[in-house]
Amino acid sequence: MWDRAFDLMLRRLLQKGSLQVTLPNGQRLHYGDGSGVLLHVELHNVATVRHLVLNPELALGEAYMNGTLTITEGDLHSFLGLIVKNYRNAPGVWWQRLLPRLRIALRRFTQNNVALRARRNVAHHYDLSDTLYDLFLDPDRQYSCGYFRDPNDTLEQAQTNKKYHIARKLMIEPGMGVLDIGCGWGGMARTLAQDFGAQVLGITLSQQQYAYASETADREGLADRVDFQLCDYRDVTGTFDRIVSVGMFEHVGLPHYHAYFQSIHDRLSPDGIALVHTIGWTGPPDATNPWIAKYIFPGGYIPTMSEVMQSVETSHLWTADVEVWRLHYAETLRHWSERFAANEDKVRALYDDRFVRMWRFYLAACEQTFRHGRQAVFQFQLTRRIDAVPLTRDYLYQPQTAK
Template sequence: MLRRLHQDNRLGRARVNVAHHYDLSGALYDLFLDQDRQYSCAYFHNGAETLEEAQEKKKRHIMAKLLLEPGMRVLDVGSGWGGLALEMAQTASVDVTGLTLSQEQLAVANKRAAADGLTSHVRFAMRDYRDEQGTYDRIVSVGMFEHVGVAHYRTYFDTLSKRLKSNGVALVHAIGRTGPPGSTDPWLRKYIFPGGYCPSLSEVLAAVERSGLWVTDIEILRLHYAETLRHWFERFQVNRDQAKAIYDERFCRMWEFYLASCEAAFRNGPMMVFQLQLSHRRDAVPLTRDYVAAKGGQYTVAEDVAV
């Protein structure tokens, strides 16, 4: 009962929880994120990549698993500042609808879409996933599932099932834990992510099974987020004085503890990231993973592609 109370993300309450973290000053996030403001686990092939390179590889890796083709309609659940949605439109010529519950993120995403001349191909809305209508060829959700809450897992995957076309593919990228179900650290829940929870796979897959969707692939990213957080912490340290000017010393100490403790949890604790690929049909994606590298290589640099 307490877990469900701590993860209260009913309609309305979910927006309040999101605002606590994601409606902080955009200038703060510019101090430690990459230039595209990717606020989720990057993808390191060898560990020598810059943060920008690893985040770019993450986006291409996800796009490859989605098997994007020109003209497809894509739903981005939890679209953040719009980076992934814009890149999908630019490099794969798809039409994207992005959903967010953050006023700050919505404003930035719409501004970026207008600046890139993509407003006819990418649109962002302040809308809860439960209120979305229509069907899509592809659905992607990166770094949003941690804000759903166990009481709403069935609704979440049922919604994905309803919104995904019969031959469609969905990809959920989220933080999880390697052990059995647990609870969010009280400090993290109070100061950083109210309503947030990183589930065990047993909790996730039980809800997927009830939705009728096929799990066509699961990939576990083990140390990738530890490296991502290391980069974020180091960048925050370099720009700490600017962060203090935006907020104060107390905030800086809180943010440092958040980034450092999370890195420790991913490097030495039970935390990991999973990518869950879903479909209605068992043959919606190739039968081996060979296509992932091949497909990723098809997406050319955004500046070279006319939408």
């Protein structure tokens, strides 16, 4: 029964490419039109087949991380790329149609990231070993999309490009007060302080990030210009000339979009500028992938532009500029995957084989979704006044002026 259902599911899904699957009973099945490189996957028990049939979006990642699905010809990136490319136009099978609809219907419950839940969600991912992140991120620990002005840019150069591009959009001047919502390990805050002379308050809910950011600012002599606090965006007081938020909006949750943008409005000076940098979904609204939600980013969600703008419009903010970055995150993730692969023995020593497979799958799946799916990066430049920024984008491409 399960073998027949599995066969039907894959025949509906895989119209292009070449995939061979060996079932637990030794039977070999072939899918696709024969194009491209042949990939071979082995499934090692009936429970995995059953789980893939009933809940493939969750089961695929679990099977790989648990070792009950192995790739014997080809590699993980090629396999996931094949799945993502075919998934866009696949008709699907009737018994899998209810679960995605249910996930969409429950989004406002699963993403109700009140302060306590938000802290738990952040700790799940960001309060892992500091050493782990040093093994695949750049030295500044930029854990968001780089900006590849040139395809040959290194990861370090792309992350510097990103920070300076955002600084240009913020039109930072010495002495300005800046709020960095979801400051991560403090790299953006330190750049705005050191290179542009800003006074920065960075807030995070991660104990590990807070400790690292504070210690690094002290070590680099920036403690008088950068302050880091363990604080929820809803609890910030005062006003700021500039507000920046990079890679944090994905953790806000649909029910809190209005509160988030209202906070930006209330904390931004009348002639201020805010920049929100977030992963975005370029298709109709969807639910978070269940494997990502369970193992990587609980409470996370990739918004569509329409979902973002609905809340911006009711927060009395001007949308001064919107920019869409295509494939930049795919390239960023390629660099992260390569660095992670080169250091897997060290990651294994920190955790175990299952953790290595889980993060290998996470990085590869995200790269292939950015490369072949509907994910991109949105940058929203927001103001309270219609004339707070120049009328054209020319100022973004003038020679860089730091402090």
